[in-house]
Amino acid sequence: MSAVRFTESRNPAPVPAERRAEILAAPGFGKHFTDHMVTLRWTPDQGWHDGAVLPYGPFQLDPAAAVLHYAQEIFEGLKGYRHADGSVWAFRPEANGERFARSARRLALPELPVADFLAAIEILVRTDREWVPTGEEQSLYLRPFMFASESFLGVRPAKEILFSVIACPVGSYFSGGIKPVSIWLSTNYTRAALGGTGAAKCGGNYAASLAAQVEAVENGCDQVCFLDAVDRTWVEELGGMNLYFVYADGRLVTPALTGTILEGITRSSILTLAGEQGLKVEERQIGIDDWRDGVDSGEITEVFACGTAAVITPVGRLVWDGGSIESPGDGGTGTVTGRLRRALVDIQYGRTPDSHGWLHRLA
Numbered sequence: 001m002s003a004v005r006f007t008e009s010r011n012p013a014p015v016p017a018e019r020r021a022e023i024l025a026a027p028g029f030g031k032h033f034t035d036h037m038v039t040l041r042w043t044p045d046q047g048w049h050d051g052a053v054l055p056y057g058p059f060q061l062d063p064a065a066a067v068l069h070y071a072q073e074i075f076e077g078l079k080g081y082r083h084a085d086g087s088v089w090a091f092r093p094e095a096n097g098e099r100f101a102r103s104a105r106r107l108a109l110p111e112l113p114v115a116d117f118l119a120a121i122e123i124l125v126r127t128d129r130e131w132v133p134t135g136e137e138q139s140l141y142l143r144p145f146m147f148a149s150e151s152f153l154g155v156r157p158a159k160e161i162l163f164s165v166i167a168c169p170v171g172s173y174f175s176g177g178i179k180p181v182s183i184w185l186s187t188n189y190t191r192a193a194l195g196g197t198g199a200a201k202c203g204g205n206y207a208a209s210l211a212a213q214v215e216a217v218e219n220g221c222d223q224v225c226f227l228d229a230v231d232r233t234w235v236e237e238l239g240g241m242n243l244y245f246v247y248a249d250g251r252l253v254t255p256a257l258t259g260t261i262l263e264g265i266t267r268s269s270i271l272t273l274a275g276e277q278g279l280k281v282e283e284r285q286i287g288i289d290d291w292r293d294g295v296d297s298g299e300i301t302e303v304f305a306c307g308t309a310a311v312i313t314p315v316g317r318l319v320w321d322g323g324s325i326e327s328p329g330d331g332g333t334g335t336v337t338g339r340l341r342r343a344l345v346d347i348q349y350g351r352t353p354d355s356h357g358w359l360h361r362l363a
């Protein structure tokens with residue numbers, strides 16, 4: 001049980017129902033936010049306090065707020081799924097809460113107990129439940145985050161912290177529906193090094209990935225693939241998604257967690273589901289040459305990326321400085337990729353029994 005109490009102030013000027021319906025019909029991703037947000041403050045003396053549900057709106061932030069200078073910030077991403085009976089559910093939100101606590105430790109931020117993390121999400125979704133869309137593959141994306149709000153330019157962990165949750169209705173992550181993403185292999189940049197923040201979900205990792213993302217777009221690609229920082233050989237992950245390789249002999253391989261890869265909840269769920277579907281699941285190091293040669297020889301039959309936002313997305317072309325290789329398969333969603341995607345999405349939307357106890361009712 002959460003010990004935190006939230007005061008509630010209703011938005012006096014919520015988005016009119018007609019406008020909301022328009023937004024829900026074509027929500028895009030991360031563009032339109034609901035009528036409310038949750039905030040919760042922390043100081044060393046008071047711990048977590050001042051829980052509130054407030055009208056969605058800007059924060060008052062001092063220009064010297066530490067986050068603006070030293071990026072002491074973490075976040076999470078999860079979704080509320082509308083089931084056929086109108087109820088709203090989250091998928092393994094405890095795992096998000098636990099990861100948020102691990103990220104907090106790495107960024108020297110105070111840990112928010114998982115029960116409080118869940119309570120914050122629940123109260124926001126209950127308040128704004130009309131914003132949870134009903135359409136195919138639509139959901140309410142939830143963005144919990146925490147940052148150093150103290151105004152102080154000395155370098156040390158901040159003593160005033162703001163936690164908040166905002167929410168936005170979303171459709172498919174990639175506009176234009178599920179089509180294979182093309183991947184730029186970054187050799188100028190790495191995402192994370194051992195001992196760094198690669199396993200934490202922090203804004204700084206994303207800031208550091210953007211120059212590589214720009215390079216990807218300049219080279220006609222959708223996303224970047226990062227290699228390890230030491231040997232520049234081992235496949236790690238994309239800027240915000242984990243990777244999987246389907247082999248012709250029935251193996252499913254994903255890069256092992258080495259401390260530099262973000263431990264995705266989608267990744268972890270796929271390990272379980274794939275095992276149940278009879279695939280031989282392996283977490284191990286996979287070299288960039290294994291990828292190129294495997295696709296070339298036909299040993300690798302499908303490649304896909306996974307994460308909460310885009311669920312499971314087939315990977316098409318791999319492009320690097322001086323060459324490229326076409327996606328295996330027919331340029332659509334491969335058989336194994338499609339089967340895993342369906343299994344996952346069917347659980348999330350309540351179309352198949354939740355035999356793993358992964359769903360958590362929000363509203």
Ligand SMILES: *Cc1c(COP(=O)(O)O)cnc(C)c1O
Pocket residue numbers: 077201237238239240241242262263264265266267306307308309
């Ligand atoms: C969030 C994230 C993922 C995917 O994690 P999920 O829990 O599956 O959403 C993968 N890589 C990075 C870098 C991430 O930030």
